[in-house]
Structure formats: C-alpha cells, structure tokens
Amino acid sequence: ETGVTQSPTHLIKTRGQQVTLRCSSQSGHNTVSWYQQALGQGPQFIFQYYREEENGRGNFPPRFSGLQFPNYSSELNVNALELDDSALYLCASSLSGRGTNYGYTFGSGTRLTVV
Amino acid sequence: QQQVKQSPQSLIVQKGGISIINCAYENTAFDYFPWYQQFPGKGPALLIAIRPDVSEKKEGRFTISFNKSAKQFSLHIMDSQPGDSATYFCAAATSWGKLQFGAGTQVVVTP
Numbered sequence: 001e002t003g004v005t006q007s008p009t010h011l012i013k014t015r016g017q018q019v020t021l022r023c024s025s026q027s028g029h030n031t032v033s034w035y036q037q038a039l040g041q042g043p044q045f046i047f048q049y050y051r052e053e054e055n056g057r058g059n060f061p062p063r064f065s066g067l068q069f070p071n072y073s074s075e076l077n078v079n080a081l082e083l084d085d086s087a088l089y090l091c092a093s094s095l096s097g098r099g100t101n102y103g104y105t106f107g108s109g110t111r112l113t114v115v
Numbered sequence: 116q117q118q119v120k121q122s123p124q125s126l127i128v129q130k131g132g133i134s135i136i137n138c139a140y141e142n143t144a145f146d147y148f149p150w151y152q153q154f155p156g157k158g159p160a161l162l163i164a165i166r167p168d169v170s171e172k173k174e175g176r177f178t179i180s181f182n183k184s185a186k187q188f189s190l191h192i193m194d195s196q197p198g199d200s201a202t203y204f205c206a207a208a209t210s211w212g213k214l215q216f217g218a219g220t221q222v223v224v225t226p
Contacts, residue, residue, distance in 0.1 A: 004158075033213065033214070035214075040219075041218060041219070042121075042204050042206075042216030042217055042218050042219050043159065043204075043214070043216050044216075045213035045214065045215070048213060056212065056213055058213060088158075090158050090159070092158075092214075103147075103149065103161060103164060104149075104161070104214060105161070106151075106158035106159045106160065106161075107158050108156070108157050108158045109157075109158045111156075
C-alpha cells in the first residue's frame with residue numbers, strides 16, 4: 001500500500017508567476033484535501049475534493065484553485081504568486097463515505113518559495 | 116478565529132519523563148480529534164485519534180484524555196524518548212469536514 005506522494009518536493013517561483021503542485025492519494029482513498037503550512041505554524045485548510053468536486057473551502061482567495069481526477073489524484077494551482085504564499089503545501093487523502101471520514105494521511109509536502 | 120487552542124508552545128522533558136500537551140476547542144460539532152507528529156521537512160503523521168464518545172484512548176506510550184463537557188483534550192507521552200523530539204499538533208474536525216489544527220507544540224526530549 002503506497003502512501004500520499006507529492007511533487008515536486010521543492011520549488012522556487014517569482015512573484016506574479018503561476019504554480020501547479022501535484023498529489024497522488026493513498027490507495028483506496030477517495031478524498032483529497034490541501035493545506036498550507038507557514039513556517040512555525042499549524043496547517044491551514046485550503047480546500048477539499050470528493051469525487052472530483054470541491055466540497056469545502058477555507059479562507060483562501062480564488063487564485064488558489066484545484067482539481068481532482070478520476071483516479072483521485074489532485075492538483076493545486078496558485079496564480080499571481082505573492083511573497084506570503086511561501087509555505088509548505090500539504091496534501092492529505094482520506095476515505096469518506098456515508099457521512100463519515102475515516103482519518104487523513106498526509107504527504108511530505110511541497111516547499112514553495114516565492115522570491 | 117482560532118477554533119483549536121493548543122498549549123504549551125514548547126516544552127522540554129527529560130528522557131523517561133512525561134510530556135503533556137493540552138488543547139481546547141469551541142465548536143461542539145467537532146466529532147474527531149486526532150494528534151499529529153511532525154518532524155522537520157516532513158508532513159504530519161497521525162499518532163492517535165479519539166471520538167467524543169470515549170474519555171480516554173491509549174496506544175503504546177501515547178494517551179489521549181478527552182473531556183467533552185470542558186471541550187478539552189490532551190496528549191500524554193509516557194516514558195519520553197529522544198526520538199519523540201518533534202512538533203505535535205492537535206486537531207479537530209466534523210465528519211466530512213476540514214481539520215482545524217492547533218498552533219503546535221515543539222517537544223524536546225533531553226538525554
């Protein structure tokens with residue numbers, strides 16, 4: 001059984017650019033969530049996808065967008081990058097069904113630096 | 116608005132000692148309370164989790180105590196080891212919902 005894998009592991013972008021981060025969910029999981037973790041802080045929820053549809057969103061602007069594919073993998077896209085977007089971006093997958101979530105498995109994250 | 120408040124921010128414990136981390140929450144709709152361990156450069160890893168229908172759960176050296184009326188829960192790490200040195204996060208969620216994390220506690224276990 002593979003865990004959650006994220007790519008790339010590190011990325012440096014210039015302010016104003018766009019970035020795409022990728023996530024492969026754990027085998028058997030159908031839900032993917034994305035979190036932003038600034039240095040020294042707890043992860044903050046960006047959004048969640050279930051069966052290819054967004055079903056929850058945190059307090060992030062529309063320039064943060066995502067996709068979930070039929071194989072339950074996911075992408076996080078960030079447009080018009082700002083310096084404050086520098087953070088560790090975490091993907092978490094879970095198995096959801098019948099109104100219950102059975103726990104989340106996190107990937108190791110993508111460290112994004114905006115200069 | 117921080118829905119999960121965690122304390123202390125950091126703690127130092129001697130090898131063999133007990134580490135205690137406390138969390139408090141506001142939203143009574145939360146029904147899942149996990150604790151995560153995170154090492155530098157890695158994602159959070161689930162340690163142990165509890166649902167509000169039980170008051171305590173133990174897995175190895177890790178115990179969660181849950182007080183539903185006080186809306187508080189805590190993590191006890193017994194017989195702390197240097198390998199336990201990490202940042203610990205409490206979190207809370209509703210079914211289907213996002214995880215709300217605490218701010219984290221950096222634990223250092225001295226030899």
